[in-house]
Amino acid sequence: MLYATIGAVRIASGIRIPVACSMGTLAAKMSKYRKMWKPFEPKDWLMQYQERYIPLSKGQLVQHLIQDIHCDNSERRSFLSFVDQLELSLLQPYHSTLEALQLLYDPINPDRDAIFEVPLMDSEKLLKEKEVLDQLQPVLDQANFNVLSEDALAYALIVHHPQDGVQVYVNLDKYEYIRFWALGQRLGPLSTQMNTSPKSSFFSRSPRTPPERRYFKRVLVAARPRNGHMVLKCFKDIPLEGLEQLLPVVKVRTSRFDRTLLNTMLLVSGGIVFVNVGMVVLTDLKIGSSLLLFLFAGFMTFRAWKVFSQRRNVHSLELAHMLYYKSTSNNSELLGALTLRAQEEQAKEVILAHSFLKKLNLPREGNEAEDPKTVAQVKEQVEAWLKSKSGLEITFSAQRALHYMNNLSEKNKEMPLPNSSEKLT
Template sequence: MVVVPSVRERFIPIRKADLVDGLANSKMVTPNDRDAFLRFSSILDSLFHFEFHAKTETLKENYHPFNPDNDTVSVRRFSHEARKVHEDRLMHAFKDVLNQANYQQITATDLTYAMNRESLFKINLLVDFDDFENQLVFRRGAQSHRIRRKKWLFKEETIDITVYDRVALIIKYKDEPYFKALKRKDLNFDPGTMIVKLFKNIPKGDLEMLFPNAQVRMKLKDKLLMGGFAVGGGITVILKASAGLVAMASILWLMSRSVIVGSGEIPSLGPVEISGMVGGVTAIAAIGAFLFKQWNSYKNRKIKFMKTLGDNLYFKNLDNNAGVFYHIIADAEEEEFKEALLGYVFLAESKGGLTASALDDAIEDWFKTTYDTPIDFEIEDALGKLKRLKLCEIAGTADTGQPVWRAVSLTEAGKRLDFLWDNFFQMQATHV
């Protein structure tokens, strides 16, 4: 398998610790400022951590009425209206955190593509979206993989596929009356609950395998292959059994004719007739055994497909339900920190200041040169965070009419972050 460079993504694929270390040892931070820079980075990281702690609690609180894994005693009942309020808040908060973690929403077009595309794992799946009342599917990172696979017998082909590094989804099942009306039994989920999933390395053409109600269906060539064997075997069995069936049918006809239009009694059977009846019963048993073998072969093939699906999902599943919130929150917290840190360092290095577009280009060029990694830096988000933390200010206006931004000194930045840290909880209370 060959991995081909993908299009630029908003995601910054460098660990937080590695980025801090790389910037601290770059020419943009002087040796004299290195300790101050590391303290600045530590406080900035801590501020984002406490901000996202509140988001974690929001997600957990609103997920509680729908969590199928609750292990605490419920002390209140949620009305239908209250559940709807919690559902809307949860969807909004989850979508917001995923966006901060630089995930992108997967469109209905992408899902249609997955349903119609031939699966990389040679499995066809059917998903009934009517089972869901609400759903969100997001992805992060997209790599182009070139792979070789068997096409038919000994023939191989090379294909290009898009693989998503991360896929997160949240699904709200419809309530119990919907499934009762359809007389659906033996459900492997609780109606009215929500599931949250996080996966890795998912081919774009196989998104449908992530849905909990995906049902295996055979490909056309599998049906034709099995059908061909079934028809060929069936003809052979019927030809072999035909003599016995004809003999048995003849004897039964004679017996019934004797009862109906003859003496009214069942005639006695001689050795020849008994042999014919035995041959007929044997023929019926042979046909029954053949049909059972074909049905069992279909069931075994379906089980094999399900095992292939399960094996793939086992190694691609990263987290489930409430655990996904912690995972995504950690990602979002790190992405927000990295964006703010990069924005500040590059502004601070430019003594005269930079426009938003110039700052964006400088950061993206540095990433390409330093890490050989193309990114689509979120400049507006980065500047928004720096303005909120009062770490930058407008220094003037460029010839293009764009504002020129300048970072405050590292000493001043440290003081401002220190003040925010000391008064963090008071400011949070004021906002509440």
């Protein structure tokens, strides 16, 4: 089964297995970040997050490798035949993995259209959800997602970027657990506007050219509100400081800057109204000053409530638009998307390992193919090649790729797979 294979490689390669996020320890870390003066990234971020996602499609990868390594016609044919065999070898394991995940997830799937005869108790749902996440973790690891640590979550829940007009408050007491995974870390401008011609406003404070921000190409969230169900969603192009906006139970709030600005405007306009109108009322209508002040205070309170309510409604609409455009998949459909991504990432890793073993003239089968020196050489060469093609620092899982390639060679000896010319016959 694919679970056992990936799990064994994770342990052998030293990949950290995440632990469920405890609300108590997360709250403690949040209090630490709240006391810090303008933190700019989570603690030990460079050590915690190592990018393993290969930012090239399988087709692009094959074309680049043909140009750089498999230039000869015979080598090209042999390489393409290997790619075809690899694709066939991955189909059945990942299909079985997806079936097992969907079967496990079906009783707790909030989108199921079939009637489930026996309703589950809340405690039973929690156990099922834990089992689903445990079985999903090897798939996420093979898909090259990074689990975000409690430090990263605490930082994201406390720190707000000035470009984010919408801010939300998260009450941890309303959650059973919160987990985040991410891949494709980038540093660059990230537009938060949803329309094609964004209009600048005094309140948004968004410059014409957005500043550089740390964001992720994909973010996966698994969160469980109390007395609710597990929410499993994936989003695209999400900044690190905006993770809290992806949670299902949040409260939209007005930033300190906007509150100060609105209060100042209300006081100034109220003072002008009081001076110009209040004095006339006192003189002409003979109303006492205490009654006038009371009426004025009531009017200003109502006006402030109206202004802040309208502002929160605008922010709520902006948040809804962001979630609508940034969401890629959720719940049962997400399981299929993650399985396909894991399958493609594994194929790309094995293709790279196969090509660079040939380039370095190293053994491709047996224990020598997984020798620590071989692993180190392949890892160094592949990472340098990926950086030259993408301009990004990528950590290549060489041991995992070589382990699967070695297993594939042994299986092909026992039962050869058809090549590309035989697939359709």
